[in-house]
Amino acid sequence: MQDTDRDLLPEGLGDRLPQQAAVSQRVRRTALDAMASHGYERVETPTIEFEKSMASRMAGVQVRRMFRFVDPVSLRTLALRSDITMQVGRIAATGLAAAARPLRLCYAGQVVTIKGDGLDPARERLQLGAELIGSDSVAAAAEIVEIAIEALRAAGASGISVDFTLPDVVDALSAEALPLAASQIEAVRQMLDAKDAGGLVDAGGEAYLPLLYAVGPFETAIARLAAFDNAGVLAGRIAGLREIAARVDGKARLTLDPSERHGFEYQSWFGFTIYAEGVSGSLGRGGTYRILGQLGGQDGEPAAGFSLYPDPLIEVLASEPQDTKKLFLPLGHDARVAEQQRAVGWTTVAALGENDDPIALGCSHRLENGEAVPL
16 A cells, blocks of 8 residues: 655644645735835844743743743753744843833744644744834834734735734733622623623623723714723723824724734733635734733733734735746746846746746746747
8 A cells, every 4th residue: 555644734833835836925025015115124043942941931931832841951941933033132131231212123033833823723833023122102013013014915815904903901901990809800791792792791890881882983882981990990991992092093003902802912901913815714913012021920021013924825925826027038048038028027837848838837938039939
């Protein structure tokens, strides 16, 4: 019996064929160029680090989702990165600790998790992002949202929409205005996340029910949230959301879901998820957070940033017809002319034998008498 196991890939992992790989590189390049145009400098991080280092930089990091193994050199536990944000935090706190703030950094790379998210089985994804370190102000948050939109547009996305959230809304309200016992807080968060009104009441969070209805188009939802906030506990956050919305008005469709917390485990007062027309699921998320101190305490730096996961966009773009300019070079062609053609933008494919078929090789033109002739 023929053994085919050698050609199988693990579940959730896959190759990119030439057209997909070309689109992937274009998305990566154009998105990073958009970030760089706003002063975000590129950094690169290793794919493997000490587990302790990764787990100690951000609150809510799920170490159990990382591939872990023992380093035969140091005999310490290593982890394959599942998120580059925490690595950028390490760079900011160590190698760039003395750099002027706010510090603007961007990155791109592959990340891997033990299992996929929900219905998405992918375990390896491309992550692109930008981090503004040293500020989590409204101005910093607004800049991050603007750049996330611009980066996706540059990459080829259209019909972009952004959903805002307030990850710490339960913490803010339960501290004084709508008190909860410590044992109730997590259950109330979960029921709000699940949009379960009955479960919310059972968890002791009946006073939080209006948050389930302060969702939808931004202007309508923010008005409902303001009406709910009788004590003014959320006044600063509401004003901040309105200021951010004003900055990005006209660049994307805006919605609000103030109690959404899934995926925002290390965000502080502000978070957002970003989508594009024709692409299933979200393309990324971001918000404000803190880079934890050396001992894991809250004495670190404020920051704002976003992470994009453009694989679904890449699949959509790669499925569209590509406008290729490939020039077939017959046997005995003039190498100097071929070089000139490449200099003006042509991709050339040289014949290796008499039977090479230019159309089968994906060429659109043939070099004849020094000119590109359509096939």
